[in-house]
Amino acid sequence: MTRPDHGAEDPGTPVVLELRDVDKHFGPVHANRAVSLSLRQGSVHAVLGENGAGKSTLMNILFGVLTPDSGEIRVHGEPRTFATPKDAIAAGIGMVFQHFGLVPELSALDNISLGAERTSWGLVDRDAARAKIEDLCRELRVELPLEQRVSALTVSQQQRVEILKALYRGARILILDEPTALLAPQEREGLFDAVKRLQQTGVSVLFITHKLDEVELLADDVTVIRHGAVVARHRVGTVTQDELVADMVGAATVALSRTERVPLDVAMAVRELTAVKANSSSLQEIDLELRAGEITGVIGIDGHGHQLLCEVLAGVRSPAGGEVSLFGVPQRRWGRARAMAAGVAFVPEDRLTAGVAKHLSIAENLVANRLGDPLITRFRFIRRQASRRHARVLIEQFDVRCRDELQPVGSLSGGNVQKVVLARELSTDPRVVVVCEPTRGLDIAAIASVHGRLAAAADGGAAVVLQSSDLDEVLAVVNRIVVFRDGRIVADVPNRDDVDAKVLGALMLGAARPEAA
């Protein structure tokens, strides 16, 4: 481990951006502790750290969203203060947030040039804007339907819009906040190619990540932050993944539970199930039994029906036809209220919009599924002290890093929001657990803890359904794997040890016949 210092890491390459002793508190939370970091020109610099380590806070300070309590930012050696993002943009800094700030009704072109167009006689010079954007696309070798409304674009296309928007405004330093968190594995490569080309044009990139393979694949330098402070900085290539894990989590060791479970009864079953999601995917007469005590992985390429199946199982989308039954009893009027009453827990993929009420406190979010519980409510009113006590226990159990249980969920770090959703859903001893992308955006210790929770739920007799685009996660955690393609089940692998990621990928793409499994 190298010792933190203020200076440039390579005297040969100019430093374009420097943070010196940046400090930031949120009330009693010391989010950044004298953080120093230098970004070399044309380099990719990864900022690695656990959930709540202080990475987003630091980047928000750099982009003028937050003001530091103390410390200094230097751009090309000049001390700068950024009161707003406008100041940071003027200094050549661009930021792509995890949750994009685009206007869905406007075209990609208008989003990119919005507020930054050159005008002639008070009119927007759209042709000039288009020519400039097309040049940028050529330079990065990315394709984008510029006249398409942003709402009709895929997540990875929207991300390209955000990157181009920053470059259009002249960014030469680009901050990417967990850029792969919302991307499917196939889309990641396209992003990495674009970042490498940016690098060749002299743009310097700071990117926040939890994923060690991404550091190795993309970064030149890595700075590790723990509890708000820099604990290590390395040149990539001179450090192993194990060393980085140790830097991130301290001395804690991380081990996955791979205990085999003995499956019990059929907890949930669907027969001849059909469902449709507008313009996206459909399910074609699915028959599937989910057994208590078993973790079933459902996988497929985005939009091929596995995500839709999870929504139907959880009751957030109605079936168009067929039957859903729980412990042998066919369910009528299947919906979320019915599913919750029957003990079906659900962790949605989009946790910030579908998983929590952002403006409400952690405590209020944690009791949202217990409103009929006499320990928590009385005459339809929430018992405040009891709900706060309940929240404190879950915060401790799920290691939610927060100020206290009254903190609004919207002000937590992404990983901690996920822990709140998991704590709420898993704390009721559910009989069926449907979880979608549960570890996206989580750090390595939190991932191990989520996997442990899922295993414990299955050990406790729940049927667990895991939808994940991370095949390594699926292979590490589940017992059985069901592969979807074109709205149908194309393979049902009872024992995950019989397949590997290559076979699964081929099944998902339709390149292998189901018998191969």
Ligand SMILES: Nc1ncnc2c1ncn2[C@@H]1O[C@H](COP(=O)(O)OP(=O)(O)OP(=O)(O)O)[C@@H](O)[C@H]1O
């Ligand atoms: N607006 C805020 N008000 C109060 N506390 C905050 C606020 N923003 C961040 N924090 C706290 O500061 C700490 C650092 O949070 P930050 O979002 O910077 O972490 P992070 O490393 O980006 O985490 P993650 O990987 O989970 O996104 C956390 O304890 C968080 O709860």
